[in-house]
Amino acid sequence: MSQNNLSRNTRRRFLKKAAGLAFGGLSLGWLAACGEVATPQPPTVAPTAIPTVPPTTVATSLPVATTAQAITTVALPTASPTPTFQRVGFIxxxxxxxxxxxxxxxxDKLFALSKEYKPQAAILVGxxxxxxxxxxxVKKQWEGHLQPFAALGNIPILPTIGNHETNYRKxxxxxxxxxxxxxxKNGPADFxxxxxxxxxxxxHFVTLASELPSQPHQLGKVQLDWLEQDLKATRQPYIxxxxxxxxxxxxxxxxxSLDAYPTERDAFWKLLVAxxxxxxxxxxxxxxxxxxRNGVYQLIIGTSGSYPYSGWGGDFYHFASFEVxxxxxxxxxxxxxxxxxxxxxLKPR
Structure with a gap:
C-alpha cells in the first residue's frame, strides 16, 4: 500500500473515531465547563397511577326507629389493611x-339532650x-318505648337483650x-x-346476649367461640x-352479672385483651x-330512665355520647x- 493511501486511510480512521466520540459525548450529555463529563441522567418517566380499590359495601337492613329501612354500611377494605375513616357519632x-x-x-329529658349531638346510631344496652x-x-310496651327514636331520623338502633325484656319469661x-x-343475623345459629x-x-360493634331466659348472666361457649372468630376477622381501628x-x-x-360464672367471664375478658x-x-x-383491666375499659352506662342505685357512686341519670x-x-x-x-x-388500636 502506498504511503499516500496509508495516510489517507489513517486520516479516515481518525476522523471516524473523532466523530464517534463527539456523538458519544452528546448521548451522555454536554461536556461540563470544567472539562469533566456530566453524570448521565435517566429519562423522565411519568409515574404509573396506582388504582384505588374501593372498600367492599354490604347492604344491611337495620331497625330504624318505628320503620325498618335498609342502610349501607362500609365493610372491611379488601385491598388495604387501613379502613377509610369517617366521622361517626352515636349515643x-x-x-x-x-x-x-x-x-x-x-x-324524655335525656333524649332531648342527646338529640343535640346529632347521633348517627343509637345503642341500647338492655x-x-x-x-x-x-x-x-308487651307488644304495646315495645311500641311506646321505641316511638321516641323516630325523632332521630333514619339511623340504626342497636339493642342488646336485658333481663327485664322478658323478666325470664320465655x-x-x-x-x-x-x-x-x-x-x-350473623351470630351463631341459636342466637x-x-x-x-x-x-x-x-x-366494629359486637353485641352479645347475657340475659336470655335459658342462660341468665351467662354468655356460654357457643357465643365465646363465635366472638373469638369475629374479633380475629375485623381490621377496624375501634371495637x-x-x-x-x-x-x-x-x-x-x-x-x-357475668361474674356468676367467673371462669367463663375470665375467658371472655382474655379475648377482649388479646x-x-x-x-x-x-x-x-x-x-x-x-x-x-389489662388495657381494656369497662363502661357501665346503666341509667337513662330507671332509678339510680345510691351508695356505690355514679348515682345520676345519664347517657353517653361517642364521637369517633x-x-x-x-x-x-x-x-x-x-x-x-x-x-x-380512647385511641385506635
Missing part, C-alpha cells in the same frame, strides 16, 4: 325501662322495657325479635338477632363489645362506672342537666 342509652307503656319522663306478663301488653323472648326484626356484629364507619351484664359489677349486682378491644359497654346496674375521628374516640358522660360528668379519650 349509648342505659337501662330505660320502667313500668308502663312509655319511657319515664326523665328519659332493659329497655319492663315486660308485663301479657304478651299483648314466651316474651320472640317479642324482642319482633320489635327489632332487621337486626343482623340469631340476639348476638351480632356490624361495622359503622371505623367502629366495642356490648352486653347487658357487666363483667365486673361495681354495685349491688355482684354475683348476678384482640385489642377498645371498650366493653354494659348496663344492668343503675349507675355510671368506669374501670380498666381518625385521631381518637371521645366519650362524654352527660347527666340530666346537660353537664359533662366524665370524659374519656
Amino acid at each position: 349509648v342509652y342505659g337501662d330505660i325501662r320502667t313500668a308502663g307503656l312509655k319511657p319515664p319522663p326523665i328519659f 332493659d329497655i322495657i319492663n315486660a308485663e306478663d301479657d304478651n299483648a301488653v 314466651a316474651a323472648t320472640p317479642l324482642y325479635l319482633e320489635a327489632f326484626p332487621n337486626l343482623p 340469631k338477632g340476639f348476638t351480632y356484629s356490624i361495622d359503622i364507619g371505623a367502629v 366495642l363489645v356490648i352486653s347487658h351484664d357487666p363483667a365486673y359489677p361495681a354495685g349491688p349486682h355482684v354475683g348476678n 384482640n385489642n378491644v377498645t371498650a366493653f359497654i354494659a348496663g344492668h346496674e343503675h349507675l355510671y362506672n368506669k374501670s380498666i 375521628t381518625q385521631q381518637a374516640m371521645t366519650v362524654q358522660i352527660i347527666d340530666e342537666s346537660g353537664k359533662e360528668r366524665d370524659k374519656i379519650i
Whole structure:
C-alpha cells in the first residue's frame, strides 16, 4: 500500500473515531465547563397511577326507629389493611325501662339532650322495657318505648337483650325479635338477632346476649367461640363489645352479672385483651362506672330512665355520647342537666 493511501486511510480512521466520540459525548450529555463529563441522567418517566380499590359495601337492613329501612354500611377494605375513616357519632342509652307503656319522663329529658349531638346510631344496652306478663301488653310496651327514636331520623338502633325484656319469661323472648326484626343475623345459629356484629364507619360493634331466659348472666361457649372468630376477622381501628351484664359489677349486682360464672367471664375478658378491644359497654346496674383491666375499659352506662342505685357512686341519670375521628374516640358522660360528668379519650388500636 502506498504511503499516500496509508495516510489517507489513517486520516479516515481518525476522523471516524473523532466523530464517534463527539456523538458519544452528546448521548451522555454536554461536556461540563470544567472539562469533566456530566453524570448521565435517566429519562423522565411519568409515574404509573396506582388504582384505588374501593372498600367492599354490604347492604344491611337495620331497625330504624318505628320503620325498618335498609342502610349501607362500609365493610372491611379488601385491598388495604387501613379502613377509610369517617366521622361517626352515636349515643349509648342505659337501662330505660320502667313500668308502663312509655319511657319515664326523665328519659324524655335525656333524649332531648342527646338529640343535640346529632347521633348517627343509637345503642341500647338492655332493659329497655319492663315486660308485663301479657304478651299483648308487651307488644304495646315495645311500641311506646321505641316511638321516641323516630325523632332521630333514619339511623340504626342497636339493642342488646336485658333481663327485664322478658323478666325470664320465655314466651316474651320472640317479642324482642319482633320489635327489632332487621337486626343482623350473623351470630351463631341459636342466637340469631340476639348476638351480632356490624361495622359503622371505623367502629366494629359486637353485641352479645347475657340475659336470655335459658342462660341468665351467662354468655356460654357457643357465643365465646363465635366472638373469638369475629374479633380475629375485623381490621377496624375501634371495637366495642356490648352486653347487658357487666363483667365486673361495681354495685349491688355482684354475683348476678357475668361474674356468676367467673371462669367463663375470665375467658371472655382474655379475648377482649388479646384482640385489642377498645371498650366493653354494659348496663344492668343503675349507675355510671368506669374501670380498666389489662388495657381494656369497662363502661357501665346503666341509667337513662330507671332509678339510680345510691351508695356505690355514679348515682345520676345519664347517657353517653361517642364521637369517633381518625385521631381518637371521645366519650362524654352527660347527666340530666346537660353537664359533662366524665370524659374519656380512647385511641385506635
